[in-house]
Amino acid sequence: xxxxxxxxxxxxxxxxxxxxxxxxxxxxxxxxxxxxxxxxxxxxxxxxxxxxxxxxxxxxxxxxxxxxxxxxxxxxxxxxxxxxxxxxxxxxxxxxxxxxxxxxxxxxxxxxxxxxxxxxxxxxxxxxxxxxxxxxxxxxxxxxxxxxxxxxxxxxxxxxxxxxxxxxxxxxxxxxxxxxxxxxxxxxxxxxxxxxxxxxxxxxxxxxxxxxxxxxxxxxxxxxxxxxxxxxxxxxxxxxxxxxxxxxxxxxxxxxxxxxxxxxxxxxxxxxxxxxxxxxxxxxxxxxxxxxxxxxxxxxxxxxxxxxxxxxxxxxxxxxxxxxxxxxxxxxxxxxxxxxxxxxxxxxxxxxxx
Ligand SMILES: Nc1ncnc2c1ncn2[C@@H]1O[C@H](COP(=O)(O)OP(=O)(O)OP(=O)(O)O)[C@@H](O)[C@H]1O
Numbered sequence: 001x002x003x004x005x006x007x008x009x010x011x012x013x014x015x016x017x018x019x020x021x022x023x024x025x026x027x028x029x030x031x032x033x034x035x036x037x038x039x040x041x042x043x044x045x046x047x048x049x050x051x052x053x054x055x056x057x058x059x060x061x062x063x064x065x066x067x068x069x070x071x072x073x074x075x076x077x078x079x080x081x082x083x084x085x086x087x088x089x090x091x092x093x094x095x096x097x098x099x100x101x102x103x104x105x106x107x108x109x110x111x112x113x114x115x116x117x118x119x120x121x122x123x124x125x126x127x128x129x130x131x132x133x134x135x136x137x138x139x140x141x142x143x144x145x146x147x148x149x150x151x152x153x154x155x156x157x158x159x160x161x162x163x164x165x166x167x168x169x170x171x172x173x174x175x176x177x178x179x180x181x182x183x184x185x186x187x188x189x190x191x192x193x194x195x196x197x198x199x200x201x202x203x204x205x206x207x208x209x210x211x212x213x214x215x216x217x218x219x220x221x222x223x224x225x226x227x228x229x230x231x232x233x234x235x236x237x238x239x240x241x242x243x244x245x246x247x248x249x250x251x252x253x254x255x256x257x258x259x260x261x262x263x264x265x266x267x268x269x270x271x272x273x274x275x276x277x278x279x280x281x282x283x284x285x286x287x288x289x290x291x292x293x294x295x296x297x298x299x300x301x302x303x304x305x306x307x308x309x310x311x312x313x314x315x316x317x318x319x320x321x322x323x324x325x326x327x328x329x330x331x332x333x334x335x336x337x338x339x340x341x342x343x344x345x346x347x348x349x350x351x352x353x354x
Pocket of ligand 1: 114116117118119120121122123124145148150223224276277312313314315316317318319320322323
């Protein structure tokens, strides 16, 4: 028989949180507990400065659950809050500094967003980042797509980032782009369930505890939709603007409109829209076909009064390049597809945001 949620919580409640002296369940640090056919996953949400002190607690929690009958595997991760937690007996949290802040050393932040998943937002983000690097800009890429981090694969980066002092994280680098991705902190085959407060903690950690160095621009690859990550980013960081990626299909456009609306409510300028998978060019014969329609994003951009930054074709080379770890801007810099991305990069530089 598979283990029950109650049994897992009972085992975890025997472990003491050394900081609050209550058990880790009562202390509220056990989050995102999921059980699936004996596979147990949970996260300990802790103060970032206590990571090394809490590691034995994490190990003890993992071992306690592993010892339960019916448990097949256990994944126990730690995620950090950027700020101190109030002691549990206090109901009010100490207020934190309000309003968007600059990330030290980072001149500009550009968010790449889409209303719908799978429209090519990550592909666009990787290519814009590599194109800006090719223009000589100092570029960072923050992969905040917690539901499907794909930037390590697209930029050909693997391995875990180092943290020499246990507090800050050293990002990795390829194709002139400094990358930090939530995908580099989790195992590639491991699904991570992120809940609201954890998402906010993880995003703030990636913005503030990563040693980005001096950057002209940080590109943020957002998850699709209008959720906690988008809200946290625009509330906590000074974002220069958002680029909205959509396919020409009506359904994708509807979602893109919601995204634009959200950014406007958060006072984040819309830098423009990109129509991806605009037209299909056959790699054999060069025949052009409008698989998802064509021109829908241009019409929408005109209606909303935002610039259309590019129409990127659906082209096999773009996918192969992304899957192969060298975006098309790097692998085939002279191709028309790469040139379309270079044009977007130059437009962003001309606007003074990159
Ligand atoms: N213009 C294009 N031509 C060919 N393939 C493309 C193009 N744009 C994206 N793709 C491919 O489509 C797939 C989805 O793209 P991508 O991961 O960039 O989308 P996404 O919007 O970031 O998705 P998600 O929201 O799920 O993270 C990838 O395999 C990518 O290589």
